[in-house]
Amino acid sequence: MRNMTRIAFVGLGAMGLPMASNLVRKGFDVTGFDLNANALATLEGAGGRRAGSARDAAHDADVLILMVVNAAQAEAVLFEGGALESLRDGGVVALMATCPPSAVEAIEARVQRAGRRLVDAPVSGGVAGAKGATLTIMAAGPRDTFDLAKPVFDAMGDKVFHVGERPGQGAMVKTVNQLLCGVHIAVVAEAFALASKVGVDLDILLQIMSGSAASSWMLKDRGPRMLQEQPEVTSAVDIFVKDLGIVLDAGRDTRAALPLAAAAHQMFLAASGRGDGHEDDSQVIRTYLALNGVR
Amino acid sequence: MRNMTRIAFVGLGAMGLPMASNLVRKGFDVTGFDLNANALATLEGAGGRRAGSARDAAHDADVLILMVVNAAQAEAVLFEGGALESLRDGGVVALMATCPPSAVEAIEARVQRAGRRLVDAPVSGGVAGAKGATLTIMAAGPRDTFDLAKPVFDAMGDKVFHVGERPGQGAMVKTVNQLLCGVHIAVVAEAFALASKVGVDLDILLQIMSGSAASSWMLKDRGPRMLQEQPEVTSAVDIFVKDLGIVLDAGRDTRAALPLAAAAHQMFLAASGRGDGHEDDSQVIRTYLALNGVR
Numbered sequence: 390m391r392n393m394t395r396i397a398f399v400g401l402g403a404m405g406l407p408m409a410s411n412l413v414r415k416g417f418d419v420t421g422f423d424l425n426a427n428a429l430a431t432l433e434g435a436g437g438r439r440a441g442s443a444r445d446a447a448h449d450a451d452v453l454i455l456m457v458v459n460a461a462q463a464e465a466v467l468f469e470g471g472a473l474e475s476l477r478d479g480g481v482v483a484l485m486a487t488c489p490p491s492a493v494e495a496i497e498a499r500v501q502r503a504g505r506r507l508v509d510a511p512v513s514g515g516v517a518g519a520k521g522a523t524l525t526i527m528a529a530g531p532r533d534t535f536d537l538a539k540p541v542f543d544a545m546g547d548k549v550f551h552v553g554e555r556p557g558q559g560a561m562v563k564t565v566n567q568l569l570c571g572v573h574i575a576v577v578a579e580a581f582a583l584a585s586k587v588g589v590d591l592d593i594l595l596q597i598m599s600g601s602a603a604s605s606w607m608l609k610d611r612g613p614r615m616l617q618e619q620p621e622v623t624s625a626v627d628i629f630v631k632d633l634g635i636v637l638d639a640g641r642d643t644r645a646a647l648p649l650a651a652a653a654h655q656m657f658l659a660a661s662g663r664g665d666g667h668e669d670d671s672q673v674i675r676t677y678l679a680l681n682g683v684r
Numbered sequence: 685m686r687n688m689t690r691i692a693f694v695g696l697g698a699m700g701l702p703m704a705s706n707l708v709r710k711g712f713d714v715t716g717f718d719l720n721a722n723a724l725a726t727l728e729g730a731g732g733r734r735a736g737s738a739r740d741a742a743h744d745a746d747v748l749i750l751m752v753v754n755a756a757q758a759e760a761v762l763f764e765g766g767a768l769e770s771l772r773d774g775g776v777v778a779l780m781a782t783c784p785p786s787a788v789e790a791i792e793a794r795v796q797r798a799g800r801r802l803v804d805a806p807v808s809g810g811v812a813g814a815k816g817a818t819l820t821i822m823a824a825g826p827r828d829t830f831d832l833a834k835p836v837f838d839a840m841g842d843k844v845f846h847v848g849e850r851p852g853q854g855a856m857v858k859t860v861n862q863l864l865c866g867v868h869i870a871v872v873a874e875a876f877a878l879a880s881k882v883g884v885d886l887d888i889l890l891q892i893m894s895g896s897a898a899s900s901w902m903l904k905d906r907g908p909r910m911l912q913e914q915p916e917v918t919s920a921v922d923i924f925v926k927d928l929g930i931v932l933d934a935g936r937d938t939r940a941a942l943p944l945a946a947a948a949h950q951m952f953l954a955a956s957g958r959g960d961g962h963e964d965d966s967q968v969i970r971t972y973l974a975l976n977g978v979r
Contacts, residue, residue, distance in 0.1 A: 553885060646975050
């Protein structure tokens with residue numbers, strides 16, 4: 390079995406660039422492409438190579454990693470940009486961007502028809518995880534394809550899971566992750582807005598909830614920023630407008646009613662609609678305060 | 685200022701009995717009452733005293749602790765049973781049962797008219813917390829009244845918070861706690877039911893979510909039991925039918941829309957309506973599976 394050592398990496402953004410650099414550091418032969426020339430220069434400085442197009446980057450590569458913004462960009466790179474046919478026969482496409490499960494399935498069908506293989510491998514852990522090679526990677530695809538790509542994933546993350554045999558299942562795990570995250574943020578806002586109606590001290594409330602069965606990762610992370618008037622933006626309201634949108638699309642595609650996700654999405658949508666789309670996502674609490682007439 | 689050493693304790697159930705026993709152990713003079721003679725005998729064996737009625741237990745006590753089932757029982761003990769007028773003038777009623785905030789406010793008004801004081805002090809931490817004296821106690825009332833009762837609370841819990849000056853605010857903190865807990869359980873069920881639609885391995889999903897930003901105390905606690913067909917009942921579906929009912933009543937009383945809590949309540953109600961009211965609350969997932977036609 391040929392080793393998977395030649396990597397094409399398309400999408401060198403805040404996540405992709407450190408991921409590609411970690412691959413270089415671990416001894417992979419990485420050729421990158423991005424429209425941003427600075428990112429290409431940085432990769433080159435780290436010991437990687439630069440290409441003039443995604444097609445050139447993918448030329449005779451073993452693995453083509455896509456860390457682009459969304460499914461439409463992945464399709465453009467693979468099918469219109471010619472990267473897929475440039476990839477060696479039997480090569481593996483690792484789709485690591487966050488995409489709707491149904492879009493991943495559609496991409497997989499076309500990749501397979503072209504004689505290549507797809508592993509669906511979205512990540513979580515943010516920029517810190519990308520830099521530290523501590524990403525969680527939720528990969529789906531036939532076991533043997535996953536096994537081929539695993540050394541590549543291990544160079545970028547320390548929690549690499551094979552979540553299923555069918556591409557799209559990785560995207561679904563990521564979708565479920567975002568469902569929980571989005572609802573957890575909204576419900577903290579709902580709870581705090583109720584408490585503020587009766588003048589409960591929200592600092593003490595947060596302290597109590599953080600140590601009780603009511604706790605969540607999001608409560609501890611976003612809770613303190615909900616108590617600030619104008620917190621630093623770590624992740625914007627509009628990200629959850631998009632991500633909970635993907636969640637609800639997945640529910641439509643699979644015919645699954647998602648009443649809590651749907652209600653939470655409405656609250657983020659309203660926040661965006663009132664002009665807070667670029668504010669920190671903790672500020673979904675403003676929707677509740679406006680809704681319930683607090684302050 | 686007179687020390688608060690003579691305690692009347694009404695309601696010696698699974699929580700109340702170990703709480704009263706801890707007071708005895710810490711040197712308080714405790715007289716208990718419950719309709720259950722076994723509980724009275726156990727308290728006596730631990731060094732407490734038994735009374736033939738709540739009124740007798742409260743006779744000349746400094747603090748009357750109510751650890752009864754609900755607000756109706758608290759009212760019956762205080763006003764019909766005569767415990768309030770039996771309590772010494774200026775004595776403190778510590779209402780530690782879980783009650784709706786509005787009911788606490790109504791009780792407080794009557795207690796004050798009778799020349800006594802109320803501290804609203806619901807708990808969380810369950811039977812384990814009651815036995816280990818590690819309860820979280822969310823107390824509300826005028827600061828000086830709280831300060832008087834604090835040594836008594838410290839004998840039963842290790843996280844004693846003064847959450848506000850007005851009785852009812854403690855109940856609101858507990859209500860908010862239950863709002864978060866109930867929604868967190870339901871949203872895990874919603875997420876797992878979606879994932880099962882596309883055949884994702886739920887054990888791996890649980891493992892991934894437990895270590896990600898999607899995590900919650902309830903995900904880690906109830907998640908594993910959601911994957912079991914017939915798990916042990918640690919807390920029943922009907923408890924959350926009741927507790928989310930209290931949450932929604934609090935929302936009505938204060939005029940606060942609670943879209944996530946309302947949707948979660950519907951899912952627990954449906955679970956109960958299908959005959960699963962006495963099952964473990966993790967089995968709210970059956971509502972989603974039935975709803976979405978899984979299995």
